[in-house]
Amino acid sequence: MLMPPTKLPNISPELRKQILEEDAQAFSSFLPSTRHLWLILHEVIFGTDTSWGKRFDVVLLLAIVISLVAIMLESIPDFRLQHGNSLFILEWVLTAVFTLEYLLRVWVSDSPRGYVFSFFGIIDFLAVIPTYISLFVAGTHFLLVIRAIRLLRVFRILKLARYVKGAQAIGAGLKASKEKIFVFLTAVVTLAVIMGTLMYMIEGGEHGFDSIPRSIYWAIVTLTTVGYGDIAPETTLGQFVAAFVMILGYSIIAVPTGIVSAEMSRMSKDSSSRACQRCGETEHYEKARFCHKCGERIVLDS
Numbered sequence: 001m002l003m004p005p006t007k008l009p010n011i012s013p014e015l016r017k018q019i020l021e022e023d024a025q026a027f028s029s030f031l032p033s034t035r036h037l038w039l040i041l042h043e044v045i046f047g048t049d050t051s052w053g054k055r056f057d058v059v060l061l062l063a064i065v066i067s068l069v070a071i072m073l074e075s076i077p078d079f080r081l082q083h084g085n086s087l088f089i090l091e092w093v094l095t096a097v098f099t100l101e102y103l104l105r106v107w108v109s110d111s112p113r114g115y116v117f118s119f120f121g122i123i124d125f126l127a128v129i130p131t132y133i134s135l136f137v138a139g140t141h142f143l144l145v146i147r148a149i150r151l152l153r154v155f156r157i158l159k160l161a162r163y164v165k166g167a168q169a170i171g172a173g174l175k176a177s178k179e180k181i182f183v184f185l186t187a188v189v190t191l192a193v194i195m196g197t198l199m200y201m202i203e204g205g206e207h208g209f210d211s212i213p214r215s216i217y218w219a220i221v222t223l224t225t226v227g228y229g230d231i232a233p234e235t236t237l238g239q240f241v242a243a244f245v246m247i248l249g250y251s252i253i254a255v256p257t258g259i260v261s262a263e264m265s266r267m268s269k270d271s272s273s274r275a276c277q278r279c280g281e282t283e284h285y286e287k288a289r290f291c292h293k294c295g296e297r298i299v300l301d302s
Helices: 013-022 034-046 051-074 077-108 112-116 119-126 129-133 140-157 161-176 178-203 212-223 236-272
Strands: none
Touching: 034 051, 034 077, 051 077, 077 112, 077 119, 077 129, 112 119, 119 129, 161 178, 161 236, 178 212, 178 236, 212 236
16 A cells, blocks of 8 residues: 555655656555665755755755864864864764765766766865875865865755856856956066066065066065065165056056956846846847747847
């Protein structure tokens, strides 16, 4: 006899229907078959539409945060001295959890190879391997801070589409202006080389400018308005050149911002002129002829 619908596992109606179509007695036994277990785990791990999927990702994010806090606390000498054993045990427990999660993701992925070499697949792997390497090389476990990148999944969990669209807009703006940014960076590097060489000739080794590379380092630090102060010109002419480089640095800061902002503004105008007449969607793929939301043909404004 089948379980009543209210007793069925908390999975999506689509998956429940698929499982029952494959095996009408699927939910009558205590343990699911390997095939059905694969389907359920795939939905829980890679989906966020079910309560199980949301709980899985929320628990995973909490584990990541706890791991990051533990790594930071371990870097404090006094805290490590008092709670070193507890932190060691906690780290290995979390590593075991993340290792199991990674292996499950590989198993239930539609394309295991595609997942392993994807962005998140590589990050998931790097999130566990430093702990095992630390058995042979001391100190490498601090590289586990890379787990912070895994927190990017919060956007998928909370379905913050507007933030994802914002990130896509920034990415598209940077991509569209990459040639201009490259030319700008080339000009800045050239300017740093010239100014560094000039300061090497003016100040010399007795004032800390003992080589052209070190002088270029000073020029970059000064041009970007960082100003560490570890090297400073002492001659009048050198101070005049340094003042010029500082003022030039302030004017240079605004250039890349203006380039990217202009591209984003242009793309925003293009997007608004390609609004779908049926649903009003404005975020379309480049050169798309149909709306990805409703399928309506996109009519360009004249």
